Amino acid sequence: MGARGRALSALTFRGRCLVGGGLVLALTGAVLGERSLVQLAVFVLALPLLGALTVARSRFRMSTRRTVTPQRVPRGEPAEVLLQLENADTRRGGLWLLTEQVPAALGRPHRFSVAGLAPGATRTVRYRVTGRSRGRYELGPLRLRVVDPFGLVDRTVAGSDTAPLAVVPRVRPLGGGGPGGAHGRGGDGSHRAIAVHGDDDVSVREYRRGDDLRKVHWRATARTGELMVRLEERPWRAQATLLLDTRARAHLVTPARGVPRAVPGPPGDDCPPGDSLEWLVEAAASIGVALAERGAAVRVVTEAGELSPASGLGAEELLDRLAAVGPSRRVDLSAAVASACRAAGNGPLVCLLGAVGPEDVAELVHLRPATGTDTAILLDITGWADAGPGRGRRTGPGAARDALTAQREQAVALLAGAGWRVTTAAAGQDIGEVWAGVAGVPQGAPS
Known part of the structure; x- marks a missing residue:
């Protein structure tokens, strides 16, 4: 951009209108021979120049510091941001129009103004953001806009400092039912x-x-x-492995900028998962944290690879890894099944599956027959199809739904016949209820 382009871009709408009016006055005065009009035009055109000189001489050495509390929030929960501004210059600041950049998933940018901040003085601004979608985000940088007293010319400078915020999946209470992380099959997965x-x-x-x-x-x-x-032995720690199906073809996923589906949730849940993948990730977080709190080292495997090291994850590490999980373009689940079975060893394996058929779980039956402690939760994704449009696997009325239901029932029968604990979960169903039902324990019953 040349010098002329930079000058025009520095003018506000009011400044451009004033320059246009001044040019019209000058042209009219020259044509009519009215000297007073030309003098008025010169005065009008001089105002933006004076404003530009004022803005150019404005000094805005400013330091910022952000404190995000907490730095990790569950999906749907707010975080408070404390933004501290300090005038690091030796001169009083002018009128500063500030814009705090915020990712679209956390809300709108926050705008505020600061006028006449003394040298070394500070100003504190508080605002809140709400994590609508899982992920790792950066708050900031701060954009500073300096305007002349007439509002004709402005100057914008962006900072470079940011603060991290992690939006992790929610952890739902599971109650006293369901399999335990210390109930293995002997060997490394059982108590010695x-x-x-x-x-x-x-x-x-x-x-x-x-x-x-x-x-x-x-x-x-x-x-x-x-x-x-x-006789001494090394300290032993139970291990549990989660197989998480994140294939886009097995889910109905809300587009990144789409409107979340209005899926009804269980009583007391005002922020239910908006798509089937979010439900499974939330289930993985809830089950994994519950097992970790019982003393198990949790390993998580997806078709894109293992999220956890061989030593397993604790509760907080698990949530951090699941925060970044998104839909995968892989179509085959066999590699993930083989990897999960190797990782599980003699410990329990919990499979959280989207829309699957018997061919998707055949490898599970082959590699993990007659365990009695392995668990599979198959998700009925058609409930999210009723709630609104999405991308990923489509489910229409009639034959398509019947085909998905038939495939899921065949997969359930195949797993149950091989000794698995297996159940089906629907949209709007609470993960605690599903988990308790795997072991046949009613939700809220004493363990």
Whole structure:
């Protein structure tokens, strides 16, 4: 952009109108020979120049600091932002028109003004944002607009500082029902007790050549007449694995800038998931956090890869990883099934599946037969089709719905026949109710 373009862009609408009026006055005065009109035109045209000079000489060395509380919020919950402004210049500031940039998923930009801030003085601004969609966002930067006293010329400068905000999936209470993270199939997934309640309970074995003599258990040695040593094991931690189906073809997903579906939720839930993928991610968060709080290391596998390290995730780490989960373009679930089964080992496996058929779960039956502790939740996505338009798999009336229902029922029968705990979840159904129903325990019943 040339010098002329930059000058025009600095003019406000009022300034452009004044320049246009001044040119018309000058032309009219020249044509009519009216010197007074020409003099008036010169005065009018001089005003934007004076305004530009005022803005150019304005100094706005300003420092900002943001504090976001909390830095991680569940979907649908607000966060408070404390924005502290300081005039870092040695001169009093002019009229500052400020705009705080906010991602569209968190709301609209916040605009406010600050006038005559003294050198070294601070001004504090508070505002709230609401996480409408999961994700990791940056609040800011701040855009500063300086305007001359006549409102004819302005100058805009953007800062570079931002503050992070993570919108994580909600964690719903699961009650006392459902499988537990410590209920494995033996081996690494089941509890092996090495009692340490008292000295008499310590597990011992006979001394072998090369054993550390510091581990000799003298009381057991005196009792048996043989040299005995303490038997030690590494600390054990239960493990649970979640298989999360994020394939776009298996869900009805709200477009990024679309209007969320008005899906009715359970009583007391004023912010139910707006699409089927959000329901499954929220279910993964709720189940994973519940298992982590019971002492399990949680691993999460999707068709795009494993979200967690081999050592598993804690509750907060799990929510951070799930915050960024979106629909996948993969169409095949077999690789994810194989990866989840390897990750699960002898521990429990919980599968959270979208629209699937028997061919999608056949590999699960082959790799994990007759477990009795593995769980599958199959989602009926047709409820979101009734709530509004979306992208991803389409479900129309009649034959298409019947076909999806038939495929899902075949998948349920196949898993149940192989010894899985399996159930179907519908739109608007609470995950706590579904999880309790897997074990046949009514919601709210004592565990």
